[in-house]
Amino acid sequence: MATLIAQPPAPAPPVTGLDVRLLARTNALTNTTSGLAPSHLQANLLILPAPHASDFRLLCARNPVPCPLIGESAVPGAYSALTSHLPNNYTAIASDVDIRRDAPRYNVYVDGRLTKEGCLDITAEWQHDHVAFLIGCSFSFEGALSAAGLPPRHTLQNRIVPMYRTQLPLCPAGVFTGSTYVVSMRVYRGKEEVQRVRDITRAYHATHGEPVDWGWDALARLGIVDVDVPQWGDAPLTADGRRPLSEAWAREDEIPVFWGCGVTPQEAVVRAGIEGVVMAHAPGHMVLLDCTDADVVSGGC
């Protein structure tokens, strides 16, 4: 007869944004944050030398749909004190934070070239005049879409949302010239569903809001050459998961819908060839915040 031996309890899943930050800070979490701490905002991260901060702030202000600015370092060099740019100046977007360690993985660029990919922290690279910027992420409205019975297909198929470079120019700002929107794409069926997803995502101002375009003719308007070949994420598939999306048998019914994407600001930094050390989260490895999706929609966060 086998002896009963007490097993150590399985670690509790992270529930709050702080739970996820602490796991990342201690390198107990090094994977994607997709699906963690549901309903808590996940943010794109971009860290620039202070001389470029005002131009980047202006780039976000002039292009709020792809680059919704949520918050930034309270002062240059601050990695644990953040100022909110959300309505009501809610300051506790992340009350216990170390921006150098709280994303699971980071990328480092020097003079516009990627020099480290997926490193676990950036404590060695952080300099006294670095300014961290937090930018909204569409994970937020995906929860709302699922809750409304309109789950994005890539979530059902356990794939990463497809993202595309476009020819849609950003409004330039100072040193940030020559960049274009990056968009994410989700497929919906029929005009009524498109109207519903427009209505549901509209209120998410801080996380890209409603779509920027939709329909098969949007591909030409946006300058997307091949819907089956996204520049980031996984290729989109038909509903049965067996064929490329472009082979969808009823194009009138399957409608690609495009939203502004948080990869846009990273592209802008690279395209502008910003001098000095620039850092960002590794795609998919976001910084979790204390605010929830509901806070953003209601303007409370």
Add this chain to the structure above:
Amino acid sequence: MATLIAQPPAPAPPVTGLDVRLLARTNALTNTTSGLAPSHLQANLLILPAPHASDFRLLCARNPVPCPLIGESAVPGAYSALTSHLPNNYTAIASDVDIRRDAPRYNVYVDGRLTKEGCLDITAEWQHDHVAFLIGCSFSFEGALSAAGLPPRHTLQNRIVPMYRTQLPLCPAGVFTGSTYVVSMRVYRGKEEVQRVRDITRAYHATHGEPVDWGWDALARLGIVDVDVPQWGDAPLTADGRRPLSEAWAREDEIPVFWGCGVTPQEAVVRAGIEGVVMAHAPGHMVLLDCTDADVVSGGC
């Protein structure tokens, strides 16, 4: 010997925004406001039925460069009380105002079609649920450019700035879909001048800010077919005023520079075919405000 007879004094030129508003209110001014009350903000006007107000507000928020929202009716139906959207919530953007009479001339649209052009007031058309929106105008930074020794050529030639429809899409918002940027164009010489006009206009966030594009190759990016044929304003000319701009002998030296334009929101309303009675100022016949250009740049207005 001729008898000296006292002549009535010539009317003093309007100095403040209120001076201009009172002249327009009494129909003593029915012409363009260009050059009046120098340094005071001139605003584009757009008046919508309340059911479309939130979508229009969102259109402006998502497209702040062509549609910089300065203020709006304090409540639906209010034509003499305005709420500011400028930094610091400066409320006295126009302290004694009747938005139905204070622009020299108006246009009226019904169900998206122009039904009255250039009428002197809209007191008969104003309904209890109309909401007036004030949108920034590039007259502001033109003063700054002239003060810096870079006067726009059209002002030297006493012509109206050329404005063009583009293929650059607005981010849609609710009922406002399918519209594109309108841009204004000013010619400068050489890359250094372009950089200087970018730097000078950058701070004018509430009045379109820095350019959206520049250079001869910008025409193709923006979808402008013929630089000599603007859709509004006067055709641009060479520096000697004798030839169409496209015949400029040194294209490398003469550089067209494009800014977001306040005609954009009117185009958006027409393209969306908004139902009901929509009103606007007649182009060039702006509403003068109490704020000055300096207030906008400093964030004080």
